[in-house]
Each structure stands twice: as C-alpha cells, then as structure tokens.
Amino acid sequence: MPTVNNPTEKTLAELGAASREEVARLFAEVRTRFDSQIARPQDAHGWTILRVLWLGRKGVVTQITENWLKPAPLELKRVIGESLNSFKEHVEVVLADALAASEAGAEAALSAKDRVDLSLPGVIRPVGTHHLIRQVFQEIEDIFFSIGFSVVEGPEIETPYYNFEALNIPEFHPVRDDMDTFYLELPKGAPGPLLLRTHTSPVQIRTMEKRQPPVRVIVPGKVYRRDNPDATHSFMFHQIEGLAVDSDITFCDFTGTIDYFVKQFFGESVKTRFRPSYFPFTEPSVEFDVSCVFCGGSGTANSGGTCGKCKGSGWIELFGAGMVDPAVYGFVNYDPKKVSGFAFGIGIDRLAMLKYGIDDIQAFFQNDVRFLRQFP
Amino acid sequence: MKVAYNWLKEFVDVTAPAEEIASRLALSGTNIAGIENGAHGTVIDAEVSSNRPDCLGMLGIAREISAIYQLPLKHIAPRPAESRSAKASDAVSVKIEAPELCGRFTARVVRGVKIQPSPTWLKNRLEAAGMASISNVVDISNYVLLELGHPLHTFDFDLLRNHSIVVRCAKAGEKLKTLDGIERSLDPGIPLVCDADGARAVGLGGIMGGGETEISFSTKNVLIECAWFDPVAIRRATRFLKLHTEASTRFGRGADPEMAETASRRCAELILQLAGGELLAGVVDVYPGKRAAKKITLTRAEFLRVMGADVPDKDLEAILSALGFAPVRVDDNRGAANSLLAAWECTQPSWRADVEREIDLVEEVARIYGLGNFPPRLPVARIAAARLPHHEAETRLRERLIGLGYHEAITIPHVAEERNDLFRPPDAQVAKLANPLSEEASVLKSTGFVTLAGAIEWNLNHGQRNVRLFEIGRQYRLVDGKPVETRVLTIGATGAAREQGLYDPAREYNFADLKGDLDAIGALSGGFRWEDGGPEWLNAAKRGTLRLGQEGNQPIGAAGLLAKRVADKFKFRQDVFLAELDLGPVYCMFYGVKNNRRYEPLPRLPGVERDFSVFLEDGKTFAEVKKAIEALGIPEVTSVAAADLFRGKNVPAGKYSLLVRVTFQSREATLTEAQINDFSGRIISALEKTLGASLRAR
Incomplete structure (x- = not known):
C-alpha cells in the first residue's frame, strides 16, 4: 500500500530534487517500492487492486506524470519522461504476467469434482445411416457424373423385348440359360409376357429409343435372377449400367473411362486389365479385372498362404463390358456405320463386398441395425 | 473343358509352361477356371464362352494357341484302311x-x-x-x-x-x-x-x-x-x-x-x-445343309473406327490366317503396307459360325493382338450431364430422415402373398410371380409396409428392440394387366425414442414422434395436412392420412400404429409405427414450394405471448381451437400453439385441459397492454362460444 508520505503526491520542487541524479534516485525508490509490493503473492482480486493503485486514473503512474513531469523545469523534462516510460512499461508487463499466472493457477486449483470426465459419452442423439449399397451407388454416380454421364432409371418389370431381344439375345440363345428369369403371372388376355429384368441393360434400349447420340448415361437399379440364395447369391441384387454412344467413341475411350472410374474408386495404385469375353450385346466384349485389393495383386495372403479372395491369381473379376454390338443399334434406329459406343454393367453388391470385406450378400437385405450402423 | 497339356502338344508344338499358356489364353478370350497337376499331368480347366463351340475340343484350343504364339497348327488327316x-x-x-x-x-x-x-x-x-x-x-x-x-x-x-x-x-x-x-x-x-x-x-x-x-x-x-x-x-x-x-x-x-x-x-x-x-x-x-463359305471384308478404317488404335498389317494378317480366315488384301493400295485404305477379304471357316460380320473380325484381331495394346484415353464430353429429375428432392429427404435417426433399409421385394395381403389395399392388383423360388417369395410387394415390417421383425428377432428404418423403394402392382411401379417412402419405428442414458431417462417412441418426424420432412414440400382415417391395418385410434397442398387433394400416404391384428401375425410384442408416402407428389411439391419460397423480413419489434388454459370436451381438437382463434381475423396473431395437454387430477371427467399459447406481433408498433387485453378477451369469448371451452386460468 502506498504510504501516507508518498513522494509521488509531491512535486519535484517540494521534494527538493533539481538534478538528474536526484530524479534517478526518486525513480529507483518508486521502482523498489513497486517490486516489493508485487513480490507478495496475491489472488486475482489482489492483482486487480494493485493494477488500479499503480496504473489507475489516480494511480502512481498518473501521479508521477502530474506531479513530477508536468511542472518540471525544461532541462529535466526529457530525463523524467524517459524514466517514466521505462517505469510504466515495467509495471504493465509485470502486472500482466502476474495476473495471467494467477488466473491459470486459480483454474488449475479448481476442485476435481467440477471437471468433466472426457471418457464419459456426451448426450447421444441417434443419427441414421445411408445404406451401404446406396453409398456405393452414390460414389459411382458421382465419379461418372464428373465425366459427363447423366443418371437415368427404368422399370424393373420388363418385357422380353427390352430385356433380351433388343439386346441381341433371341429366344433359345444360350446366354438366356445363364440368366434364369422370373416371369409374372398375368391375368388372362393381358398382353405379352412380363419378367423381372435380369440386368439394367434394357434401359440402354429405352434410352437410345428416346435420345439421339451423343448419349452418355448411367443406370443404377435393382435386377433379379432366379438363383437360390446363399452367401454370394441373392435373387435380387444391384447393378449400375453405363452407356456412351457418339460419332467417335472407340475402344480406347472405353478402356480410358473404365480405368478412370476404377482408379477413383479403388485408388491410383490399383492395376487393371481387360480380358476378351462374350456378351451378345457388345463386341468386342471384355471382362474387366482389377489387381486383388486384398493381396495387392501378389496372390499371396498376409498370412503367407494363397489369397482366398483372388484364389492366388492376383486378379479379381469386376464386371463385363464392351463396345456396343452394331446389331443393337438396329433395334433403336441408330446407324451402326455412323455411331459407336460402349456399355458396361457393374454389380454393386459384389463391389461393396470386395471393398468392405463383407462375406455374405444377404447381410445387405436383412437390414439389421447393427450392420447398418457399421457404415455411417 | 479340361485341356490336358500333353494332349494339346499333339496339335501344336508349344513349349511355354502350362501356367503361361493359361494366362495367354485368358487374355485372348478363353476364361481359365484353374490349373491342376494331377496323375495325368497338367490339366488346364478352360471355361469356353457359349459363342465358341469350336474351342470345346483340343483342336480348337490348339488353334487358339497357334494364333497366340504364331506356331503352326498340326492338322489331322486320318486314313483308315x-x-x-x-x-x-x-x-x-x-x-x-x-x-x-x-x-x-x-x-x-x-x-x-x-x-x-x-x-x-x-x-x-x-x-x-x-x-x-x-x-x-x-x-x-x-x-x-x-x-x-x-x-x-x-x-x-x-x-x-x-x-x-x-x-x-x-x-x-x-x-x-x-x-x-x-x-x-x-x-x-x-x-x-x-x-x-x-x-x-x-x-x-x-x-x-x-x-x-x-x-x-x-x-x-x-x-x-x-x-x-x-x-x-x-x-x-x-x-x-x-x-x-x-x-x-x-x-x-x-x-x-x-x-x-x-x-x-x-x-x-x-x-x-x-x-x-x-x-x-x-x-x-x-449333306442337305452344305453351304458355301461366306466372304467377309475387314477394312482398316472400320478397325480404327471401333478400336481407336491400329494393328500392323503383318500382325493382323498373321492372326487372321492362324485362325483360319485366309485374309487376302483386296484394296487398290495393295502394294502399300499399313495403308489406311487397306481391306481384306476373309473366308468364314466352317467352325466359326459366330464370325459373320466385319465387327466380328475386328474382335478376332483385337483379342489375339492383346487388348492391353490399345492405349486408354478419356473421351471428351460433348453434352452436359444431368442428375435424376428428383435428385435434389430425394437427397434432401434422405438427409433429413438420417438426421432424424432413421437408418436406410433396402429390402428384397419378393414376399409371401399372405403377408402382402395384410397391407394390400382391396383395389390393388397383386404382381404375382409365375415361377417363384418359394411360397415366401411368391409376389412382389404391393406396398412398402410389408417388407419394412419384415425388416423390423428381423431386428426384433435378433435382439434389436430400438429400430428406426426408412426405405425409398417401389410398390409393384398391376393395373389392367399392365405393371405399375410407384416410388414410395416407407418409415418404420419401434422401441425407445430415447434410450436410458446418463443424463436423460428413456422414453418410448409414440405416435407424436412419428408425426413430428413426418412433419419435419413434410416441411420440405410445404407441410402435410393430417386427416382422420387411414388403412385398416393401422390402429383406428392412432392413425392418420396425409395430404399435400390444397384441401381436397388426393391423400398421398398414411401413418400410424400397426393394428394389433396385423402385429400379432408378426408376433410383435411392442408397438410398431409405420408410415408410407407416395413420393411423386412429395417431389413435385418440393420443387414447387422451393421455387415459390420468398424471403420474409424478420420482425423488428418483440412479440408478446399469452397463454390460455382451457377445459375442452374430449373429441374437440386443437385444430378446432386454432381455427376458432384464426377466424377472429386478428392480423397481430402470428402463432397459435399447443403448449401443454393434461387429463386427470383437477380436470372434470370427459374433459381435458389444453394450454394454448398465442403470439401477438405487430410490424408497425409495439403492442400496448390494452390492445393485448382486447385480443385476449376476444379469443376467450370465441373459444367459449364456438367450442364450449371454459377458461381455467390465464
């Protein structure tokens, strides 16, 4: 506390100080007094009071300005001013540091009972999830959308014309044996047979019937094959069909597009290859393989044995595709001499199973909330 | 087709190991299921595609290998005595x-x-x-x-x-x-x-x-x-x-x-x-079916148009020759190698009924030359890409449902007919399968209710009692023998709306949760109108139908508690709530409402709330209260809300207590106490007169 006999309440003349040396001595005394006061420990409130006493409107620093500096003779003004600034800075820094240290100490000292236990959960507001199949659809749609593919849809209940004939699969074609088909029971007199589409390819035909080239679409949807259900077969599953037709689409454009998609989906390091294959509605037809994402294409599992996912081949067959067979254009009145294009059909469920290591396709359609929550 | 390596060698002098041969075959169109080393040497298991019956014999596979490795094929010429x-x-x-x-x-x-x-x-x-x-x-x-x-x-x-x-x-x-x-x-x-x-x-x-x-x-x-x-x-x-x-x-x-x-x-x-x-x-x-061999022309122009990259004459001719197509250059530039105008006349071999067109020859050359030799490139897009017309509406809807705590489900639409009938409107004609795999999967769902109830059943049977699911799927029906697939949203919920936690007690999901969640998604399309009634598979006391837009519009869905009769069929021992909406009108209204939405300036003056606690006879609805107040036509009334509802102690039998909270707000001036008292008086007398309400306290 400032003493009653406070020298800063008096002018220099009253104190009888007229030389530089005496001014220096007075500042030294004030500084010693300040340092001795702040040496005593204070709480935050104490520091605030000290701040008022030294830096406040009627504090010591103001007193020095009013009593020492202002009335001082010209020859001493400079030295007093310099000393005052230096002292003021000292007070400000020391008080600010002391106050900060005091606050930190106060918080640390708060009792443990008020402290949150970070290992306890917060208030849980249950949030739902996108179905994994939907997530994969969305990811693939976004990749193809980014390179100019529009999204279209089509009916799941189809006619044999769209599902087979217009795709160059006439009746009794051997390929029909590989696509065991569900048919609908129709009331008497109803026109034509109806079936559940065995692939999303009918939407190729429906799209080309409606639009002239250039056509660039993808078709997500459900498809049906009459297979007995097991861990790798479901009689309903999902495909995404792709179709690009233009005046100048070549096989190189096709492989480039597929390559781009797969690297976006599985990562740049994945290797790809196209194997010749056979589908009635594409020619040349290919099966598309990627290097096994489980063993990195080595064919050897981490445990040292043969990789079970690619059966040691280092490759995984992903989907079938190819250049649109010119015969298909005949069904939609495109001129096969003027246009060319490619088509592909990706099995979504299989892709999701591969990417996330799911070993039972049925898990997708049971909708067990424990399964759904695993893919937020 | 099992191909024994040593047998193959009788037709072609191939020296490459079986593994390499298998790999080369696979990359030129013969799928390989595996390689076995057994008692009879190495056997390659080839899966021959249905268009290549010629490869269902050693000779055919050997011909493929002769084309791949460019080795002569040893023909067979039996001369029995x-x-x-x-x-x-x-x-x-x-x-x-x-x-x-x-x-x-x-x-x-x-x-x-x-x-x-x-x-x-x-x-x-x-x-x-x-x-x-x-x-x-x-x-x-x-x-x-x-x-x-x-x-x-x-x-x-x-x-x-x-x-x-x-x-x-x-x-x-x-x-x-x-x-x-x-x-x-x-x-x-x-x-x-x-x-x-x-x-x-x-x-x-x-x-x-x-x-x-x-x-x-x-x-x-x-x-x-x-x-x-x-x-x-x-x-x-x-x-x-x-x-x-x-x-x-x-x-x-x-x-x-x-x-x-x-x-x-x-x-x-x-x-x-x-x-x-x-x-x-x-x-x-x-031999009545004898036919002359067909001639097919292959041009380099067509090859380039389809494949986008070239194969030199020498390779192209060697491949076609090895496969038996006997190519002969027939164009005017015959002398010039690798001419862009090159054309070859080929002869269809009797064993290749599958090769009849130029495109077939393109494929033959490309597959043997190696598909990896055609450099990939990204084609230029010449038209703008479009999402599905309802993409934005469906995305917003899906996000909102997920935010409300619903997991997205995907169900198989095949169900038992008996089950489907539990939810089938009498006028909906079922889409039945002619060749189902089983009775349990013999018809396509007429509503989304049936498969979502099935998904809830699965969860309850597997120890998951708190379930909130939605599915955006299709209903499959026949109308006059023609198939109709309608996009619907189905919602199902059961168990706790809030589970017992550290901070809050548990609370069971109830009708108000369902209504609140539906209204949250309805807000995207301008809000639902709720009306009494609904299908008979929902509990008569806890169900409603939903409409969008103007009064009198067709209902677009229903929501409520599953009726006990139906719940018993599923052996549900807890309340299950279901709702289904026809998404066509929901999406349509979404865009209509969105495009007509305009900014409303925020009021600068504070609003004033007044609570009215009234006794109402059972059966009188909040809607009637609201309507009575709104009928007064006081422009300063900006909101009429139900703040509390109570039955029992201190409430006369046959009545219930409703706390109505009315907000008054003027855009011009601060409301005076006198004005508010005037409004309040008119509201009380309106409620008393039109609804027979008695004021409980104020």
Whole structure:
C-alpha cells in the first residue's frame, strides 16, 4: 500500500530534487517500492487492486506524470519522461504476467469434482445411416457424373423385348440359360409376357429409343435372377449400367473411362486389365479385372498362404463390358456405320463386398441395425 | 473343358509352361477356371464362352494357341484302311426327312470288332478330361469328341432294324428310352434318329442315343454316326427335355458341319487300331445343309473406327490366317503396307459360325493382338450431364430422415402373398410371380409396409428392440394387366425414442414422434395436412392420412400404429409405427414450394405471448381451437400453439385441459397492454362460444 508520505503526491520542487541524479534516485525508490509490493503473492482480486493503485486514473503512474513531469523545469523534462516510460512499461508487463499466472493457477486449483470426465459419452442423439449399397451407388454416380454421364432409371418389370431381344439375345440363345428369369403371372388376355429384368441393360434400349447420340448415361437399379440364395447369391441384387454412344467413341475411350472410374474408386495404385469375353450385346466384349485389393495383386495372403479372395491369381473379376454390338443399334434406329459406343454393367453388391470385406450378400437385405450402423 | 497339356502338344508344338499358356489364353478370350497337376499331368480347366463351340475340343484350343504364339497348327488327316469288297452304302441307307433339324448325317460301318476295356493311355486321357471309361468303342467316340470337338454316336449295327436310318421330327406323344435308362416323352421339333425306315426311334439326334441299340460287350459290328444338328433345334429340345449332354452342348452352340466326316474317319481309324475289325469302304454322307463359305471384308478404317488404335498389317494378317480366315488384301493400295485404305477379304471357316460380320473380325484381331495394346484415353464430353429429375428432392429427404435417426433399409421385394395381403389395399392388383423360388417369395410387394415390417421383425428377432428404418423403394402392382411401379417412402419405428442414458431417462417412441418426424420432412414440400382415417391395418385410434397442398387433394400416404391384428401375425410384442408416402407428389411439391419460397423480413419489434388454459370436451381438437382463434381475423396473431395437454387430477371427467399459447406481433408498433387485453378477451369469448371451452386460468 502506498504510504501516507508518498513522494509521488509531491512535486519535484517540494521534494527538493533539481538534478538528474536526484530524479534517478526518486525513480529507483518508486521502482523498489513497486517490486516489493508485487513480490507478495496475491489472488486475482489482489492483482486487480494493485493494477488500479499503480496504473489507475489516480494511480502512481498518473501521479508521477502530474506531479513530477508536468511542472518540471525544461532541462529535466526529457530525463523524467524517459524514466517514466521505462517505469510504466515495467509495471504493465509485470502486472500482466502476474495476473495471467494467477488466473491459470486459480483454474488449475479448481476442485476435481467440477471437471468433466472426457471418457464419459456426451448426450447421444441417434443419427441414421445411408445404406451401404446406396453409398456405393452414390460414389459411382458421382465419379461418372464428373465425366459427363447423366443418371437415368427404368422399370424393373420388363418385357422380353427390352430385356433380351433388343439386346441381341433371341429366344433359345444360350446366354438366356445363364440368366434364369422370373416371369409374372398375368391375368388372362393381358398382353405379352412380363419378367423381372435380369440386368439394367434394357434401359440402354429405352434410352437410345428416346435420345439421339451423343448419349452418355448411367443406370443404377435393382435386377433379379432366379438363383437360390446363399452367401454370394441373392435373387435380387444391384447393378449400375453405363452407356456412351457418339460419332467417335472407340475402344480406347472405353478402356480410358473404365480405368478412370476404377482408379477413383479403388485408388491410383490399383492395376487393371481387360480380358476378351462374350456378351451378345457388345463386341468386342471384355471382362474387366482389377489387381486383388486384398493381396495387392501378389496372390499371396498376409498370412503367407494363397489369397482366398483372388484364389492366388492376383486378379479379381469386376464386371463385363464392351463396345456396343452394331446389331443393337438396329433395334433403336441408330446407324451402326455412323455411331459407336460402349456399355458396361457393374454389380454393386459384389463391389461393396470386395471393398468392405463383407462375406455374405444377404447381410445387405436383412437390414439389421447393427450392420447398418457399421457404415455411417 | 479340361485341356490336358500333353494332349494339346499333339496339335501344336508349344513349349511355354502350362501356367503361361493359361494366362495367354485368358487374355485372348478363353476364361481359365484353374490349373491342376494331377496323375495325368497338367490339366488346364478352360471355361469356353457359349459363342465358341469350336474351342470345346483340343483342336480348337490348339488353334487358339497357334494364333497366340504364331506356331503352326498340326492338322489331322486320318486314313483308315478300308475293305476292298464291302461298301458302307450297301450295308446301310440314310435318309434325312427333317433337313431343317439335321443338316448332315454320315454313317460308317466297322465289322468284326472286339469290344473290350480301353488301353490305359485312352482311359487316362478320358479321366484327365473328367470322363469315365466304358469300353473301347464307346471311349473312342468320346475321345474323338474331346479331340475334335465333334460329337459322335456308335450303334450296335446288328440291333438296327433294316439298316435303314431315317432322321425325322419326333411325333407328339412319341417316347424313347435313352442310354441312361430313362423313358422320355418327346415333343414335335425334337430331332430323332430312327431305324426300320423311320418306324423306331433309336436316338435323340445330337443329344443322346437310345438304350435298345447301344454298344455292349457282345457287339460285333458297329455303325458310326457323325452328324450335324441345328443349334436352335437342339437348344429347344434340351430345354424341353431338361437334358444336357456333352453332345447337346456342342450341337446346341453350333458344331462344324464340315468336321462330321473327318471325325467319323478319325473314329473309324481308332476303332480299327484298338478294336480290330474291317471298315466298310466309303461313307454314307447325306449333306442337305452344305453351304458355301461366306466372304467377309475387314477394312482398316472400320478397325480404327471401333478400336481407336491400329494393328500392323503383318500382325493382323498373321492372326487372321492362324485362325483360319485366309485374309487376302483386296484394296487398290495393295502394294502399300499399313495403308489406311487397306481391306481384306476373309473366308468364314466352317467352325466359326459366330464370325459373320466385319465387327466380328475386328474382335478376332483385337483379342489375339492383346487388348492391353490399345492405349486408354478419356473421351471428351460433348453434352452436359444431368442428375435424376428428383435428385435434389430425394437427397434432401434422405438427409433429413438420417438426421432424424432413421437408418436406410433396402429390402428384397419378393414376399409371401399372405403377408402382402395384410397391407394390400382391396383395389390393388397383386404382381404375382409365375415361377417363384418359394411360397415366401411368391409376389412382389404391393406396398412398402410389408417388407419394412419384415425388416423390423428381423431386428426384433435378433435382439434389436430400438429400430428406426426408412426405405425409398417401389410398390409393384398391376393395373389392367399392365405393371405399375410407384416410388414410395416407407418409415418404420419401434422401441425407445430415447434410450436410458446418463443424463436423460428413456422414453418410448409414440405416435407424436412419428408425426413430428413426418412433419419435419413434410416441411420440405410445404407441410402435410393430417386427416382422420387411414388403412385398416393401422390402429383406428392412432392413425392418420396425409395430404399435400390444397384441401381436397388426393391423400398421398398414411401413418400410424400397426393394428394389433396385423402385429400379432408378426408376433410383435411392442408397438410398431409405420408410415408410407407416395413420393411423386412429395417431389413435385418440393420443387414447387422451393421455387415459390420468398424471403420474409424478420420482425423488428418483440412479440408478446399469452397463454390460455382451457377445459375442452374430449373429441374437440386443437385444430378446432386454432381455427376458432384464426377466424377472429386478428392480423397481430402470428402463432397459435399447443403448449401443454393434461387429463386427470383437477380436470372434470370427459374433459381435458389444453394450454394454448398465442403470439401477438405487430410490424408497425409495439403492442400496448390494452390492445393485448382486447385480443385476449376476444379469443376467450370465441373459444367459449364456438367450442364450449371454459377458461381455467390465464
């Protein structure tokens, strides 16, 4: 506390100080007094009071300005001013540091009972999830959308014309044996047979019937094959069909597009290859393989044995595709001499199973909330 | 098709290891299922696609390898010794009455054979290919089938009546006991091989021989049949008979008619070698289906148009030659190598019925040259890409539902008819399957309710009692025999709305949760109108129908508590809430509402709230209260809300207590106490007059 006999309440003349040396001595005394006061420990409130006493409107620093500096003779003004600034800075820094240290100490000292236990959960507001199949659809749609593919849809209940004939699969074609088909029971007199589409390819035909080239679409949807259900077969599953037709689409454009998609989906390091294959509605037809994402294409599992996912081949067959067979254009009145294009059909469920290591396709359609929550 | 490595080498001098051959085959179009190293050496398991019946024999696979490695193919030219005195044509006659089913039929006769077990080498070859050994003559016919890819059949010559073969259509009601001992009913359109001038069936042409004329250990004389049957006729027949054999697979996909005579000769040669006897001179060969080889032109321009990158002349010609297409340059620039104007005239080989067009030749060249040699590039997009028309609406809807705590479900639409009927509106015609896999999956869902209830059932049966699910799927119905697929949203919830936690007690999901969640999504489309009623599979006291837009619009859905009668069928022991909305109008309104939405300036002056606590008779609704207040037409009333609802203590029987909170707000000036008292007075008297409400407190 400032003493009653406070020298800063008096002018220099009253104190009888007229030389530089005496001014220096007075500042030294004030500084010693300040340092001795702040040496005593204070709480935050104490520091605030000290701040008022030294830096406040009627504090010591103001007193020095009013009593020492202002009335001082010209020859001493400079030295007093310099000393005052230096002292003021000292007070400000020391008080600010002391106050900060005091606050930190106060918080640390708060009792443990008020402290949150970070290992306890917060208030849980249950949030739902996108179905994994939907997530994969969305990811693939976004990749193809980014390179100019529009999204279209089509009916799941189809006619044999769209599902087979217009795709160059006439009746009794051997390929029909590989696509065991569900048919609908129709009331008497109803026109034509109806079936559940065995692939999303009918939407190729429906799209080309409606639009002239250039056509660039993808078709997500459900498809049906009459297979007995097991861990790798479901009689309903999902495909995404792709179709690009233009005046100048070549096989190189096709492989480039597929390559781009797969690297976006599985990562740049994945290797790809196209194997010749056979589908009635594409020619040349290919099966598309990627290097096994489980063993990195080595064919050897981490445990040292043969990789079970690619059966040691280092490759995984992903989907079938190819250049649109010119015969298909005949069904939609495109001129096969003027246009060319490619088509592909990706099995979504299989892709999701591969990417996330799911070993039972049925898990997708049971909708067990424990399964759904695993893919937020 | 199991391909034994050492057998393959009889047709092509390939030195590469089996693994490499398998890999090269796979990359040129023959899928490889695996490689086995067994007792009979290395065997490659090739999965031949249905367009390549020529590869269902060693010769065909060898031809592929000769093209891949550019090695010569060793052709086969059997020259069995023939009798000098007896002629086949004197011993047997052949007549084809159904040339549309049977394009060629050859017959050879070997006399005096000795039927006995096959030698070891023959047994081993058959075994490596997965076939059982029977006797030398039968084994030889199977061996030739595997070697040349062409099916044959051998008859006990002496058991054939009249030695007069007739190939004709089966007659309706006709029966034949095949080699496997099964008596089969036939259908017109099935090709039949008959003896006795057509009187007796002795074989299903191209599929399986008859039991009465088969080779036995007492057989002395053999007739070798090697024919060609129409692929479509064979596929029809196998489908009708549900009978698939090695022979029907090859004929059904298209065998080589020119090969029939060669294969017959090869068979005779091996019989003489292993069973002895004498081959009658010549062959009886009836060939009504003979066709001139087709010419197909391949141009470099077309190759480039399809493939986008080139193959040099030398490689292109070598590939086509090795595959048997005999390419000849026919363009005016013949002298110039790799000319852009180059054109080749090719000849379709008899074993490649699948190659008829220029595009087929493009594929042949490309697949052998290697698809990896065509550099990938991204094509330029020339049109803008568009999402589905409802993309934004559906995305917003889905996000909101997920935010509200619902997991997205995907269900299989096949359900039991009995179950489907629990939720089927009486006027909805069910889409029934003609060939379901089971009763439990015999119809397509008429509503989304049925499969979502099924998903809840699964969860409850697996210990998950708190379930909130939604599905954006389709309803499948027939309208006048035509299929109609309608996009619907189905919501299902059961169990705790809030689980017991550290900070809050548990609370069960109830109708108000369902209504609140639906209103949260309804807000995207301008809000739902709730009205009494709903389908009878929902509890009559806890259900409602929903409408969008103006009063009087068609209902677009229903929501409520599953009725006990239906819940019992699922054995649900807790309340299950369900809702379903037709998404067409929801999406339509979403865009309408969104495009008409305009900014409303925020009020600068504070609003004033007043609470009115009234007793109402049971049955009087909040909507009536709201309507009565709004009917006063006080412009300063900006909101009428139900703040609390109470029945029981201190409330007269038959009544309930409702706390109505009214917000007054003026855009012009601060409301005075007098104004507010005036509004309040008018509200109270309106409620008293129109609803018989009594004011409880204020």
